[in-house]
Amino acid sequence: xxxxxxxxxxxxxxxxxxxxxxxxxxxxxxxxxxxxxxxxxxxxxxxxxxxxxxxxxxxxxxxxxxxxxxxxxxxxxxxxxxxxxxxxxxxxxxxxxxxxxxx
Amino acid sequence: xxxxxxxxxxxxxxxxxxxxxxxxxxxxxxxxxxxxxxxxxxxxxxxxxxxxxxxxxxxxxxxxxxxxxxxxxxxxxxxxxxxxxxxxxxxxxxxxxxxxxxxxxxxxxxxxxxxxxxxxxxxxxxxxxxxxxxxxxxxxxxxxxxxxxxxxxxxxxxxxxxxxxxxxxxxxxxxxxxxxxxxxxxxxxxxxxxxxxxxxxxxxxxxxxxxxxxxxxxxxxxxxxxxxxxxxxxxxxxxxxxxxxxxxxxxxxxxxxxxxxxxxxxxxxxxxxxxxxxxxxxxxxxxxxxxxxxxxxxxxxxxxxxxxxxxxxxxxxxxxxxxxxxxxxxxxxxxxxxxxxxxxxxxxxxx
Numbered sequence: 001x002x003x004x005x006x007x008x009x010x011x012x013x014x015x016x017x018x019x020x021x022x023x024x025x026x027x028x029x030x031x032x033x034x035x036x037x038x039x040x041x042x043x044x045x046x047x048x049x050x051x052x053x054x055x056x057x058x059x060x061x062x063x064x065x066x067x068x069x070x071x072x073x074x075x076x077x078x079x080x081x082x083x084x085x086x087x088x089x090x091x092x093x094x095x096x097x098x099x100x101x102x103x
Numbered sequence: 104x105x106x107x108x109x110x111x112x113x114x115x116x117x118x119x120x121x122x123x124x125x126x127x128x129x130x131x132x133x134x135x136x137x138x139x140x141x142x143x144x145x146x147x148x149x150x151x152x153x154x155x156x157x158x159x160x161x162x163x164x165x166x167x168x169x170x171x172x173x174x175x176x177x178x179x180x181x182x183x184x185x186x187x188x189x190x191x192x193x194x195x196x197x198x199x200x201x202x203x204x205x206x207x208x209x210x211x212x213x214x215x216x217x218x219x220x221x222x223x224x225x226x227x228x229x230x231x232x233x234x235x236x237x238x239x240x241x242x243x244x245x246x247x248x249x250x251x252x253x254x255x256x257x258x259x260x261x262x263x264x265x266x267x268x269x270x271x272x273x274x275x276x277x278x279x280x281x282x283x284x285x286x287x288x289x290x291x292x293x294x295x296x297x298x299x300x301x302x303x304x305x306x307x308x309x310x311x312x313x314x315x316x317x318x319x320x321x322x323x324x325x326x327x328x329x330x331x332x333x334x335x336x337x338x339x340x341x342x343x344x345x346x347x348x349x350x351x352x353x354x355x356x357x358x359x360x361x362x363x364x365x366x367x368x369x370x371x372x373x374x375x376x377x378x379x380x381x382x383x384x385x386x387x388x389x390x391x392x393x394x395x396x397x398x399x400x401x402x403x404x405x406x407x408x409x410x411x412x413x414x415x416x417x418x419x420x421x422x423x424x425x426x427x428x429x430x431x432x433x434x435x436x437x438x439x440x441x442x443x444x445x446x447x448x449x450x451x452x453x454x
Binding site for chain 2: 005006008009010012013015016017020021024025026028029032033035036038039040042043045046048049052056081084085
């Protein structure tokens with residue numbers, strides 16, 4: 001086992017256990033679930049352009065719904081996932097800090 | 104009287120006398136069944152029916168292989184080879200299990216007429232392809248249709264163009280049929296146009312019957328002024344162009360993930376994770392074992408339910424920008440085996 005790989009493993013473990021990573025994974029899963037369904041529907045042989053446009057509209061509406069209503073359930077999902085994998089949960093009430101050196 | 108008899112016997116003579124020879128010739132001539140012409144004719148009838156059986160066997164084998172999309176040829180096709188390739192082995196199998204075919208194939212067949220050569224195989228395949236396209240063209244009839252085209256290079260580094268026909272059949276169903284692959288010299292719009300024209304004229308289609316065209320959006324295909332789209336629109340203004348929607352969606356998705364810094368980072372990390380964890384079979388094996396243990400544990404605790412198609416063996420899947428929906432699959436798989444991946448990373452960390 002070389003030291004490079006060990007370092008990489010250390011870094012990757014930190015990243016995988018970070019709230020950010022887990023949050024984005026779950027968020028992306030929800031978003032991509034919609035686009036994936038849309039993509040599958042578009043690939044159907046008997047699809048026509050009128051139907052495709054309405055599918056596009058539905059997908060956009062689903063995104064809008066997600067943006068407006070699903071925040072709580074997403075946070076809930078991420079939190080339970082974090083607890084299951086012993087990761088720290090981000091306290092949403094903490095002060096927001098940008099990356100980089102403080103000035 | 105006595106003298107006449109004696110004279111006659113003298114005329115007949117011994118067994119190889121002129122008279123006896125003539126008599127045998129005469130008998131042979133009168134015996135129609137033994138005539139050379141008859142024999143030849145009978146031979147032809149027999150060899151014709153044998154030929155038909157042999158050809159049918161060859162076609163059956165080719166049909167099976169074509170249907171399953173299997174390769175015909177083998178690495179070593181000489182008679183001493185232990186595996187002569189799919190086609191010959193299939194024919195061997197058929198002849199072993201069918202007496203009628205066995206009597207007319209391989210060693211029983213005339214050496215110049217075995218119907219197993221690569222040329223014959225290609226001929227049969229060609230015939231099958233023509234039959235299929237004929238059915239498609241017949242089904243299409245006189246109705247309008249649209250074409251979907253993509254291009255890619257094949258394993259022998261030749262640029263190939265794929266053409267799919269899309270039309271509405273007599274029952275009102277939308278039908279998509281793969282028409283064929285055409286070799287093009289390069290990927291310029293004009294050579295595509297020439298290839299399409301060649302393909303169309305071969306099948307008796309005409310560009311004037313096109314009512315729409317669908318490609319990916321590269322400039323040689325969907326270009327506004329000199330793309331294939333524009334060239335076809337020049338000869339048929341009603342061939343509306345539609346950029347493949349699913350392709351567009353994937354392009355947007357890829358561009359989106361790359362543009363957003365945090366999301367882009369996440370995908371780069373996932374790449375690194377797949378690289379380091381999927382690097383060796385040993386590590387993948389650890390993942391499989393851990394995951395297996397977790398599923399068993401979960402099933403016993405009743406945390407996860409069992410059922411057909413559930414809890415399948417999951418591995419890390421690499422995503423690709425040109426593989427539709429692959430980002431989604433990657434994320435799903437990673438989330439499923441999240442803790443197993445962490446375990447493997449720990450093993451690597453501990454050295």
